[in-house]
Amino acid sequence: MTAREIQDRVEEVREPGYTILEGSIPKDIVEAVNQAFSPIWDAHQDAIRTDPNRGPMRHYIPLPYDVPFYDSAIHVNPDLIAIVKTILGEDAQLTRYATDTPARGSVHQDWHGDVDVLFPEEPEYVPPPAVITVNSPLVDVNEENGPLEVADGTHRLPIQTAKEQIERGEISGKPLCMKVGDILIRDPRCVHRGAPNNTDTPRPVAAVVFQRKWYRIHPHHRRFPLHLYGRLSEEEQQLLQGIVEPRSAERK
Numbered sequence: 001m002t003a004r005e006i007q008d009r010v011e012e013v014r015e016p017g018y019t020i021l022e023g024s025i026p027k028d029i030v031e032a033v034n035q036a037f038s039p040i041w042d043a044h045q046d047a048i049r050t051d052p053n054r055g056p057m058r059h060y061i062p063l064p065y066d067v068p069f070y071d072s073a074i075h076v077n078p079d080l081i082a083i084v085k086t087i088l089g090e091d092a093q094l095t096r097y098a099t100d101t102p103a104r105g106s107v108h109q110d111w112h113g114d115v116d117v118l119f120p121e122e123p124e125y126v127p128p129p130a131v132i133t134v135n136s137p138l139v140d141v142n143e144e145n146g147p148l149e150v151a152d153g154t155h156r157l158p159i160q161t162a163k164e165q166i167e168r169g170e171i172s173g174k175p176l177c178m179k180v181g182d183i184l185i186r187d188p189r190c191v192h193r194g195a196p197n198n199t200d201t202p203r204p205v206a207a208v209v210f211q212r213k214w215y216r217i218h219p220h221h222r223r224f225p226l227h228l229y230g231r232l233s234e235e236e237q238q239l240l241q242g243i244v245e246p247r248s249a250e251r252k
Contacts (some may be wrong), residue, residue, distance in 0.1 A: 001079045001082070004017070004201040006079065006083055006086065006145045007084045007086070009021070009079075009083050010083055010086045010087055010187070011130070012100055013083065013087060013186065013187055014087070014187075014191075015153065015156075016106070016152040016153055017150065017153060017155045017156075017186055017187045017189075017190030018150060018155065018184060018185060018186035018187065018190060019083070019154060019184075019185050019186075020176070020178060020183065020184050021077075021079055021080065021182065021183040021185070021247055022179070022181075022182050022183055022187075023040060023179070023181045023182065024077055024079065024080070024181060024182065025074055025077065025136060025180075025181045025182075025216065026073060026181065027075055027180050027181050029071050029073050029074065029178070030074075030136065030138060030180045030181060031070070031094050032066055032068040033069055033071070033074075033138055033206070034138035034139060034204065036068050036069060037063070037069075037099065037138060037184075037204055040063075040112055041061070041101060041202060041204065044059055044061060044074065044125075044129070047059065048103065053250070054100060054101075054102075054194070055106060055107060055109050055194070056105055056106055056107050056111070057102060057105035057106040057197075058100070058101065058102040058103070058106045058146075058194060058235075059100075059101055059102065059131060059147055059242045060096060060098055060099070060100050060101075061099050062097065062221035062222055062244075063097045063098055063099060063165050063179065063206065063222075064222060065097060065222060065223075065224045065225060065228070065240075065243075066225060066228070068095070069223075070097075070154070072232075072233075072236065074136060074206070074208070075094065075208060075236070075239075076184065076233075076235065076236050076239065077186075079162060080134060080183055080185065081160075081235070081239070084184055084185070084210045085128060086133050087128075087132055088129070088130070088131075088132055088210060088211065088212050089126075089212060089213070090214060091212075091213040091238070092132075092210050092211065092213065092239070093210065093211060093212075093213055093238075093240070093241065093242040094209070094210055094239045094240055094242075094243070095206060095209050095210070095211055095242060095243060095245075096112070096207070096209035096221055097206070097209075097221070097222070098206070098207050098221060099138070099204045099205065099206050099207065100194065100204075100205050100207060101149070101202050101203060101204040101205070102145075102146040102194055102195075102196065102197040102202070102203055103202045103203075104197055104198065104199065104200055106146060106194070106196045106197050108149075108193055108194070108195055108196060109194045109198050111151070111163055111166050111167075111173070111191050111192070111193050112184055112191065112192070112193065113134065113154075113155070113159050113162075113188060113189045113190070113191055113192075114131075114188035115130070115131050115188050117159065118130060123158050123160070124156065124158050126155070126156055126158065126189075129155070129187045129189065129190055130211055130212045130213065130215040131187075131209060131210070131211045132185060132187065132188070132209075132210045132211070133177075133185075133186050133187075133188040133207055133208070133209055133210075134183060134184065134185050134186075134188070134207070134208045134209075134210065135148070135183070135184040135186070135205050135206065135208075136181075136182065136183050136184070136205065136206045136208075137178045137179070137180060137182065137203075137204075137205045137206075138178055138180070138204040138205065138206060139180060139201070139203060139204065140178070140180055141176075141178045141203060141205065142177050143175050143177060143195075144197075144198050144199055145197045145198070145199045145203040146194060146195050146196060146197035146198075146203045147175035147176055147177050147178075147195050148175070148176050148184075148192055148193075148205075149173040149174060149175050149176070149192060149193050149194075149195050150174060150176055150186070150190055150191075150192045151171050151172065151173045151190065151192065152171075152174070152190075153171075153173060153190075154166070154189075154190050154191035155187040155189035155190035155191070159189070159191070162191045163191060166191060167219055169205045173191075173192070173193065175195060179238045185202050188209075204221065205220075213242070221242070223243055223244065223245040224240045224243050224244045224245065225245060226244060226245040226246075226247060229244045229245075
């Protein structure tokens with residue numbers, strides 16, 4: 001992308017709250033992740049049926065930072081990183097990597113944002129974003145298999161005001177359908193909900209979280225393996241420095 005195109009995408013994240021980069025990840029890389037995720041999903045079936053963590057038949061599962069799950073084409077796509085750093089600053093860091101997956105039997109989630117209010121003592125003040133979430137579907141997402149529904153511009157309102165306007169019908173949500181290879185970059189404060197998956201096939205979407213270096217509300221789920229960290233580019237190391245394993249964990 002040109003500098004102008006990058007800035008246009010940044011403005012989309014700042015205004016409606018999100019932008020989609022179409023066809024930005026090679027499909028064979030995504031397919032490898034999807035195939036490797038299948039046994040992980042299967043291993044969570046008891047929890048998904050009896051104690052799901054994102055609503056009925058919807059589960060959030062952290063992913064390992066290892067091959068094939070970690071791939072530079074996914075995590076440090078040049079256009080993606082240019083957009084993220086323009087919004088969060090040059091010292092932005094990657095802190096989370098997981099999947100959100102609804103299956104048949106899932107329902108509409110309540111409308112919500114994904115991060116806490118940064119300054120609760122001033123609930124009407126909406127600061128610039130401290131966190132950016134990046135989603136990439138492992139399968140095509142359509143209106144039948146549980147798309148993310150987003151209410152445009154609600155990240156620029158106090159969260160309670162946004163929810164009340166949605167409930168009154170003053171603001172409506174719309175489904176974000178995507179293809180394998182697409183990247184959704186969004187302000188996680190933009191009010192949204194997961195829709196039901198009405199098909200017999202689970203709908204996994206990967207989520208990578210970037211945040212400002214000083215932001216510490218989101219804990220990481222897993223450490224990045226030290227033996228892989230040393231093979232990465234300097235830019236990747238900077239992005240991952242907050243979650244890399246301590247040197248004492250290096251494999252012999």
